[in-house]
Amino acid sequence: MKNHHPTALQAEGVDKFFFNPTKTQVLKKVSFEVKQGEFVSVVGKSGCGKSTLLYILSTMDTDYQGKLHMDGELITGKPRNYLAHLRNEKIGFVFQFHYLLNEFSVLENIMIPGLKLGKYSREELEYRAMEKLRIFEMEEHALKKANQLSGGQKQRVAIARALINDPLLIMGDEPTGNLDKKNSDIVFNKFKELAQEFKQTMLVVTHDQEFAEGTDRIIEMEDGRVIRQ
Numbered sequence: 001m002k003n004h005h006p007t008a009l010q011a012e013g014v015d016k017f018f019f020n021p022t023k024t025q026v027l028k029k030v031s032f033e034v035k036q037g038e039f040v041s042v043v044g045k046s047g048c049g050k051s052t053l054l055y056i057l058s059t060m061d062t063d064y065q066g067k068l069h070m071d072g073e074l075i076t077g078k079p080r081n082y083l084a085h086l087r088n089e090k091i092g093f094v095f096q097f098h099y100l101l102n103e104f105s106v107l108e109n110i111m112i113p114g115l116k117l118g119k120y121s122r123e124e125l126e127y128r129a130m131e132k133l134r135i136f137e138m139e140e141h142a143l144k145k146a147n148q149l150s151g152g153q154k155q156r157v158a159i160a161r162a163l164i165n166d167p168l169l170i171m172g173d174e175p176t177g178n179l180d181k182k183n184s185d186i187v188f189n190k191f192k193e194l195a196q197e198f199k200q201t202m203l204v205v206t207h208d209q210e211f212a213e214g215t216d217r218i219i220e221m222e223d224g225r226v227i228r229q
């Protein structure tokens with residue numbers, strides 16, 4: 001365990017309004033917590049507020065009511081630059097589209113969030129990046145350019161990249177959304193392995209029923225509310 005707080009993330013009565021074109025409440029008193037080591041999925045119909053919630057939980061959107069705690073710390077109301085650092089340090093992101101930089105090597109891509117954080121030297125980061133690649137059986141691809149990989153391989157690299165700073169929490173937004181069944185299974189199995197072998201805390205928004213059913217706990221949303229958790 002990396003720290004002493006058993007709760008990685010806690011949302012308390014989170015409300016979110018959009019004002020364009022008319023005032024609409026898209027999150028309604030959303031409360032839940034994610035304990036350290038938990039692998040949690042967030043499901044619900046299109047438009048129920050999943051992405052909006054993830055954007056808030058990831059500290060990117062600060063325009064909400066309610067309270068958010070990360071790693072035992074109240075982060076609501078903290079300044080933007082503080083949150084940016086916190087995000088780099090504590091959250092690893094895996095999106096539907098991998099956002100790898102095609103002109104850089106696989107190894108360099110994985111190192112990028114580490115270079116941003118500035119906690120480790122370049123040498124250390126190279127070592128760490130190789131270590132992460134090994135988890136995904138991708139070492140032999142380290143020096144390839146990102147665009148020389150298959151879709152499934154790219155997504156594995158994206159997960160390796162999310163791990164570079166040993167984050168408290170991995171947040172995923174439809175990590176298998178753009179993959180075929182075979183590659184979805186590979187990516188899901190990698191998430192599962194991170195949960196089981198490394199006790200990695202993960203919160204993943206997904207439409208993929210099979211993926212959700214394989215997680216420790218499902219948070220289900222409907223019309224801006226959590227209806228099951």
Ligand SMILES: Nc1ncnc2c1ncn2[C@@H]1O[C@H](COP(=O)(O)OP(=O)(O)OP(=O)(O)O)[C@@H](O)[C@H]1O
Binds near residue numbers: 045046047053
């Ligand atoms: N910037 C915005 N301005 C106004 N309304 C928005 C904005 N972003 C999202 N919404 C609305 O908020 C609601 C929730 O959207 P959100 O993207 O969070 O849903 P979702 O559950 O992630 O959907 P999907 O599964 O399709 O990605 C929707 O009704 C959407 O139209």
